[in-house]
Amino acid sequence: MSNELTLWEPAETDIIPTAATTVGQITKCAVQLSQRDQRQIVRALEARDFEIGVNYLWVKAMAALKRELGTLGIEFLGEMLGRPDVDERDDVHDLLTDKDAVRLAEELGMVSATEALRLRQTQELIAHFAKSEFADPNNIPTEMDDAEAVRALRACIKNILGKPRIEVAHRFVEFRDALLTKPLSETDTSVELLTKSPYFFRKLSVSILLSAIKTATGAGLEIALGNINTVLPVLWDKVRDTEKWQVGHTYAEVYASGMASAMQGLKQALLKVRGFDYVPENLRSDTFVKAADAIIKAHEGIDNFYTELSPVRNLGRLGTVIPAPALASCTSALLAVALGNTYGASFTAAPAAKQLLTKYTKDRWEYYINQCLPGDIRILSKLDSLGPRKRWKDLVQTRQLNSCAIKHSVAKRLIDASAANNDEGLMRAQRRLVQDYYGKRSATTPAALP
Known part of the structure; x- marks a missing residue:
């Protein structure tokens, strides 16, 4: 077995012959x-x-x-x-x-x-x-x-x-099923494999187990709870605050729903990692997350330059301080609108999004850059395009984000290069962040958990 879970890439095939020109x-x-x-x-x-x-x-x-x-x-x-x-x-x-x-x-x-x-x-x-x-x-x-x-x-x-059937890496499904059907122990090779794997797999593993805890019953719930108690202590220091808030939010949900077994099992896992600081006192953050989702839905839809303004304004009306559990979602949504795409940014929504971002204190930017940006593939992908990249550099320079205390070394290189208007350095850092998130690309499928 490979000593690392890796993303699978399809082999190149000649779908369109060279002779096909018309x-x-x-x-x-x-x-x-x-x-x-x-x-x-x-x-x-x-x-x-x-x-x-x-x-x-x-x-x-x-x-x-x-x-x-x-x-x-x-x-x-x-x-x-x-x-x-x-x-x-x-x-x-x-x-x-x-x-x-x-x-x-x-x-x-x-x-x-x-x-x-x-x-x-x-x-x-x-x-x-x-x-x-x-x-x-x-x-x-x-x-x-x-x-x-x-x-x-x-x-x-x-x-x-051009493909009769698009080839899917079904080993991903095997990876998920193994997490939900096989009880794991700390000494299992599969658990060690997760700790050495790209961030994408760590994040996905936590999401899979939390989803099962909220929906599974009987033996399925017992396995999911057992595995979260095994996996979470091992991964806790290897995941960012976004995933930690996700665990705390799930605990709040099952507690509010009266799901006693799920609540007790998840409570044990949180106690093992001293993670109760990430349990929200209320579900106010849900409102902000839903508002951010509405912005993304508009941004990724047709006529987005016209439809973005209303959900951006709605987010602004919710309050001046975004709850910590919702900060990653809201910042990503606002940046998506502010950066726009290859063809520009909305004349109305982009200024409104930038206005909300100007209200961020330095500690909020530090939190986003250190904890969220390294895994915010939506924003990192935008930097591939010249227009969004220029608007990103303008934002970094205007907000003087290079003066933030940035502990993530690659994120710091990206911010410093952006502030210095150094496109080559910016793109090197961006590619490294994306590679660190997904892991080294290979021609093999990801190894399923044994």
């Missing part, structure tokens, strides 16, 4: 599309109705991707998204935004990191041309060109529609 030839490779769908896409693109054709293509691609993700189980997807409120009765198409689907596909090894980037660029391209506010200064509407349309066509077919 729209018609490329579209024929989309084996998941009916001949009728293929004809409609080709007809639209050859008629230079690029926005219509690419939009139709994207809808079909996302439907296929979400359908395949759904085979892993809705609860499992909810755990990966940090959404313990979902269950198998939820529809995968309602649960996942398009950005969620692409991110999960990357994390599960269904597409490579490079191809995931191309899919995100396709979505941003579609969203950009759907916005009338990006008209030419002379009131001449901008239009998608043929090169952009062909790139989008290739990305969707190569990664999704």
Whole structure:
């Protein structure tokens, strides 16, 4: 067995032959599309109705991707998204935004990191041309060109529609099932494996066990409680405050619901790590987390530059001080709006988000940078794009974040490089944070717990 859990990446395959150069030839490779769908896409693109054709293509691609993700189980997807409120009765198409689907596909090894980037660029391209506010200064509407349309066509077919079935790393499901079906001890190889694994797996393990504690009964609950008591003491110093608050919040939930067995088992685990400081005195933080979720939903949806303002204002109305358990979610949501995407940031929502961020004290920024930013993949991914990266540097420089006491060495390098306007150093630090979160990429599947 490997001595480390690693993310799996699919082997590159020639979905689209080199000889396929025309729209018609490329579209024929989309084996998941009916001949009728293929004809409609080709007809639209050859008629230079690029926005219509690419939009139709994207809808079909996302439907296929979400359908395949759904085979892993809705609860499992909810755990990966940090959404313990979902269950198998939820529809995968309602649960996942398009950005969620692409991110999960990357994390599960269904597409490579490079191809995931191309899919995100396709979505941003579609969203950009759907916005009338990006008209030419002379009131001449901008239009998608043929090169952009062909790139989008290739990305969707190569990664999704050109495969009879999108290959999922089902070892991830085995990893989850092992946590929930096999009692673990501190001496188990699998527990030692977790401590040496990328942060992604540590975070996921905690989420999986907490979700089971809230929903399982009988033997399933006993195993989950036993394993959280084994795993949590080992991982406590290796997870950040975001996950610690998640444990405390779960304890508050089961206590309020009168779930005696779950409450007692989780209480024992918290006592072992002296973790009761992370149990919220009330569930006020829930309101802030839900407000942050609404911002992200708007940000990752169509016409986000128009729809972001209302949920940002709603967050601002909740109070001047964000509860500590909700700080990670709220900061990530506000930064997402403030940084925008490749095509810009909302003229109305971005200033409102920045205004809320100006109210942060230095200790709040220190908490986010040290405890949250190293695992905030949403924000780290934005730094790949020139526009969001420039807005990030402006924010760091304006708020003088380099004067914060930053204990996380790589996060400090990122902030210092941002303050110095050093793009090369910034991107080196960003890549290191992402690599540390996911672990070293390899061509093998993650080893399941024995």
